Amino acid sequence: MRKTDPCRGQVLPVLLAIILVITTVIALTQRTTQALGTETTLVNAADAAAYSGAVWTARRLNLMAYTNRAMIANHIAVGHLVAYISWLRYVDQAVDRISRFARYIPYIGAAVESGRRTVRGARTAMEKTSGGLIKGLDALTDLMSAAQLDMRREIMPWHLNAVMQGVVEETDDAFKVNDLKAAGAIPAPYGAGLQGLLASWWATSVRRIETGRPSRNNDAFNHLLASTIDEDRQLSRWLRGRISSRTSRYGTGGRTWSESLFNVVRFRKQGPTNQAPLPSAGGWQSADRLQVSFFDLGKLRWRSWGTVASGQASADALAGDYRGIKRYQTLRNATKSPYQFLIPAVVTTGADREQDAGLHAHLSTGEVAYRLPSSCRNDRHCPSRTAPATLFNPYWEARLAPVSLKDFS
Secondary structure, X not given: OOOOOOOOOOHHHHHHXXXXXXXXXXXXXXXXXXXXXXXHHHHHHHHHHHHHHHHHHHHHHHHHHHHHHHHHHHHHHXXXXXXXXXXXXXXXXXXXXXHHXXXXXXXXXXXXXXXXXXXXXXXXHHHHHHHHHHHHHHHHHHHXXXXXXXXXXXXXXXXXXXXXXXXXXXXXXXXXXOOHHHHHOOOOOHHHHHHHHHHHHHHHHOOOEEEEOOOOOHHHHHHHHHHHHHHOHHHXXXXXXXXXXXXXXXXXXXXXXXXXXXXXXXXXXXXXEEEOOOOOOOOEEEXXXXXXXXXXXXXXXXXXXXXXXXEEEEHHHXXXXXXOOOOEEEEOOOOOXXXXXXXXXXEEOOHHHHHHHOOOEEEEEEEEEEOOOHHHOOOOOOOOOOOOOOOOOOOEEEEEOXXXXXXXX
């Protein structure tokens, strides 16, 4: 009988130990790799959600700015139309009176009569179409004002969360964005901090934008309207006047000229356009007149002015109850600089992932800031770089920003 080798069978425990170590290492490596992969995916999803929310917000803010500008343009267009009809009525009356005397002059009388018919036709056409044009612009202004309320709703936290949730679900259906319950499950103090961040974001977002009304924000609105008109010399010529519901004061207008012939007779033309300070920002009214004065040789002084021709027009008379701009969206506290909207995206893996790999969460922040473009450096039409942010300029830009929790407080 052979004797058993005392070294036989000692390799088996060593092999088992090696296999156990290798299995453990593989399991740990797989778990670590899975965790790192989840974390990387989570970070990318949070960045995508935050940036998408910022871009979504920036586009709505810029669209509000464009519609604010469009409403101002519509309102100015109505004023320009009123001033033009007033001017046509004055010209029609002036040419009509000239034709009474020119008809006796060969050739000249026929030319003046032809001009009179042309002016009369233009005046009649403008008067017939002006009511529909003004009502159409009025309805378009109301439509844009209502659309702004929908844009404002779309940048509120509850809507942004839905937008960002759709973005992260393209990465993983289990991921959640700005979920208070999931944020509360994160170990202290981070969970409480994230919950406070989200609560603060909700509280401050609803107060960032408010509805402005020309009656309530009268000084700011009138300043904006006046600066828009004064920026264009030709526009200022047609729309210069007082902010008053009273009769137009002729000396305040921009359609003005005067001539003197041999210091014996002199003419002057005056034409203001007033905007009544109505709550609706409506009330355009315009007037034009041509006057003449003769020098009295006996008394050696000029006689009083006599009106040769005149014309008047108003938005209410042409269209009936012109409403104008009733409301628009504006920033509540535009003096803060730099002015920005911060949009948090706290992305968590969801309850099913928490049981297997622990809770994963990541915070990314989107920033929407008011910044003048580089093309504004040498452009006199652009606002000053020190001017406060406004919803009348489409200069809102989106980006990802490294922001801490305290920036939301």
